[in-house]
Amino acid sequence: MSESQYKEENATGAGEQDVYNESFVPYVNKWGRRTNVLAVLLSLGPAVALLAVFGILPPRAAIVGAVASVAITFGWAWFIEPLSYYPVLGIPGTYMAFLSGNISNLRLPCAAAAQEASDVETGTPQASIISTVAIAASIFVNTAVLGIGSVALVSAFQALPELWRNALESYLVPAVFGAIFAQFGRDYPRVAGIGFSIALAMTLLLELGYLAFLPSYPLYAVIIVSVFGTTLIARWMWQHDMISPPDEANE
Amino acid sequence: MMWPELVPLVPAYMDIANSRWLWLSTVPVVLVVLLQATIFLRRAWNDGKEMGLSEQKLKTGFKTGIISAIGPSIAVLAGMLALIATVGGPVAWMRLTVIGSVAFELPAAELGVSQFGYSLGDEGITETAYATAVWAMTLGGTGWLLVSAFGTRHMETVRTKISNGNETLIPIISAAAMLGAFAYFLSGEITAGTPETGSVAVGGLAMLGLLHLADSRDVQWLREWALGAAMLVGLLAGVALRVTVGSWW
Numbered sequence: 001m002s003e004s005q006y007k008e009e010n011a012t013g014a015g016e017q018d019v020y021n022e023s024f025v026p027y028v029n030k031w032g033r034r035t036n037v038l039a040v041l042l043s044l045g046p047a048v049a050l051l052a053v054f055g056i057l058p059p060r061a062a063i064v065g066a067v068a069s070v071a072i073t074f075g076w077a078w079f080i081e082p083l084s085y086y087p088v089l090g091i092p093g094t095y096m097a098f099l100s101g102n103i104s105n106l107r108l109p110c111a112a113a114a115q116e117a118s119d120v121e122t123g124t125p126q127a128s129i130i131s132t133v134a135i136a137a138s139i140f141v142n143t144a145v146l147g148i149g150s151v152a153l154v155s156a157f158q159a160l161p162e163l164w165r166n167a168l169e170s171y172l173v174p175a176v177f178g179a180i181f182a183q184f185g186r187d188y189p190r191v192a193g194i195g196f197s198i199a200l201a202m203t204l205l206l207e208l209g210y211l212a213f214l215p216s217y218p219l220y221a222v223i224i225v226s227v228f229g230t231t232l233i234a235r236w237m238w239q240h241d242m243i244s245p246p247d248e249a250n251e
Numbered sequence: 252m253m254w255p256e257l258v259p260l261v262p263a264y265m266d267i268a269n270s271r272w273l274w275l276s277t278v279p280v281v282l283v284v285l286l287q288a289t290i291f292l293r294r295a296w297n298d299g300k301e302m303g304l305s306e307q308k309l310k311t312g313f314k315t316g317i318i319s320a321i322g323p324s325i326a327v328l329a330g331m332l333a334l335i336a337t338v339g340g341p342v343a344w345m346r347l348t349v350i351g352s353v354a355f356e357l358p359a360a361e362l363g364v365s366q367f368g369y370s371l372g373d374e375g376i377t378e379t380a381y382a383t384a385v386w387a388m389t390l391g392g393t394g395w396l397l398v399s400a401f402g403t404r405h406m407e408t409v410r411t412k413i414s415n416g417n418e419t420l421i422p423i424i425s426a427a428a429m430l431g432a433f434a435y436f437l438s439g440e441i442t443a444g445t446p447e448t449g450s451v452a453v454g455g456l457a458m459l460g461l462l463h464l465a466d467s468r469d470v471q472w473l474r475e476w477a478l479g480a481a482m483l484v485g486l487l488a489g490v491a492l493r494v495t496v497g498s499w500w
Contacts, residue, residue, distance in 0.1 A: 137314075
């Protein structure tokens, strides 16, 4: 991918913005909302089957108690995660990723790697299109692997030595995190250093119990401060001419 | 069904949890996810072309999505074993194919059975306690769906506010948000132990090396395979550290 080709695509800005904002985004908003709401209803499938076929319905107090506990533990994430990942996922990616799950370990890395491979700039309409394509691809792969896996591979997995089973569960995801962080850090090394320092400091504060003054388990404080802290510092650095997008820098 | 013989101690509710009815009940929601992916993909492809994205770039995006998804999907499958053993095949498959992740579903199921004083893996878990776990996962997972369904349209306002409507700032804001989010993810891994830290570091260095090579020699396929290769190298580094030095913290 040559620089000139890239510039050319950016130069035709107005027309492509129109297609994106006036055709693509309204379509995605319309169908994203419908499909996600439909999924809310259909996700009740197993619970309804337990009731309708087997006549099993837990007492209302147990359901309320369980859902309240889940809401206390994860309720912050319902709002913080979509907001925090939105800049990377884009509009269609947000509908798709929160419907299909496995966001940090699967959807975000796929979207990010595809943006790098297709050489589009994060946050632009082009990047949003590429994210959509990559996340769709990841959904097909993930559904197939888990479908085949849950029928055929589970026994093969259980035959694996424990070391390798643990390794897949424990070490693949950190490697993905390191790789994606490095990919973005390449373009903005100083922002990467700052973001990493903030997140590590916040995580250590959390683990050592210094955030205990906050309500519930304050993991939400770590993610809010990491994401928005890094964003605001990056904005400040940009305003003071300390960083610029990679294509402008061109050292 | 085939699950009971795979799980050493089979709680009584497992017959129901692995029944054909439960498998059937999971199919519609998975179909909706595939449907959404298909219609968004078609639209993105067509509108992307009109926006001046070349067919080749779109194909690269699709290919990279596929290559990068294989490793993590297998890792999810490994994590799914724990969920299969506790809530049965169909629910585990549905929750991890769509909507959730192991990090949410296991605690949610645990909170469900805990309403009756059980813990996942206990022998005497009743059918009612199991059903409560299913309800907890289902209703707890709708939070993300509802926020994304009704909130996504308004999120652009937040980003516009942070960037003050300044176009050139948007890529920086987006990359910074990504760096912040992944810094948060990898801090969790680094505090987990030495092998995890090794995986993070080696995965990162491998990615830097591969992308540098891809850029300097202009090798397109290397860009598509970079994440897949980096995650494999990082995985091996984690295993190597684990069998040699173990974990220092």
